[in-house]
Amino acid sequence: MQHASIHQLIRQRRTIKPAQMDSRPIQRDVIQTLLEDANWAPTHGLTEPWRFTLFTGDSRQRLAKLLSETYREITPPAEFKQNKFDKFAVNPTLAPLVVAIGMKRQPSKKISEIDEIAAVACAVQNIHLSATAFGLGGFWSSNAAACSDALREFVGLGDEDRMLGLFYLGYPAADWPAGTRNPIADKVRWETE
Numbered sequence: 001m002q003h004a005s006i007h008q009l010i011r012q013r014r015t016i017k018p019a020q021m022d023s024r025p026i027q028r029d030v031i032q033t034l035l036e037d038a039n040w041a042p043t044h045g046l047t048e049p050w051r052f053t054l055f056t057g058d059s060r061q062r063l064a065k066l067l068s069e070t071y072r073e074i075t076p077p078a079e080f081k082q083n084k085f086d087k088f089a090v091n092p093t094l095a096p097l098v099v100a101i102g103m104k105r106q107p108s109k110k111i112s113e114i115d116e117i118a119a120v121a122c123a124v125q126n127i128h129l130s131a132t133a134f135g136l137g138g139f140w141s142s143n144a145a146a147c148s149d150a151l152r153e154f155v156g157l158g159d160e161d162r163m164l165g166l167f168y169l170g171y172p173a174a175d176w177p178a179g180t181r182n183p184i185a186d187k188v189r190w191e192t193e
Contacts (some may be wrong), residue, residue, distance in 0.1 A: 010083040013128055014177050018094035021170030025056075025096050028132050034169075037130040041123035042179040044115040050123040051102035055092060063100075064092040066154055082179025088145055095168035099127070099149060101140075105160040113162075119165055131169055137176075139168040 015037065038050060046077035055063045068089040072080070092098045103120045128138045152163045
């Protein structure tokens with residue numbers, strides 16, 4: 001194993017929003033590699049609960065319409081914001097690939113829902129890290145429309161399943177952004193005895 005390259009890849013990963021992506025398509029073999037990497041995420045009980053629906057080409061327009069309409073339906077009039085509606089109507093068309101992130105619930109429910117959600121999150125992190133290796137940026141959006149029952153039904157998941165958002169993928173339109181983090185020492189407490 002090449003530890004230095006793994007550490008570098010983790011620290012280079014960036015959130016790049018759809019408006020910051022250019023329109024270059026992502027090659028199908030690259031997409032397949034991202035999905036295979038996702039498939040190797042840790043999964044309690046080997047349930048492999050991740051389910052991905054990919055939107056490219058004209059299907060992104062249908063997704064945008066569904067998201068904007070869902071936002072309008074689920075948002076109380078006093079909280080409705082036109083600029084948010086407009087973003088829902090356009091964001092999916094700005095990224096060359098949009099992945100709907102679903103969690104397929106184990107029928108027996110032997111494995112806890114939090115374990116299943118964590119497994120899907122690990123799969124998405126694998127996609128994001130693998131995308132970084134290909135020079136792709138990503139953005140995980142988990143707003144109410146992206147996690148709605150309307151989207152769950154749209155992608156064919158069942159009543160017991162959950163939507164965990166959308167993952168936008170594309171090449172950055174500008175230079176790769178720099179990142180920062182606060183010191184890890186501020187977030188760790190050691191118990192030694």
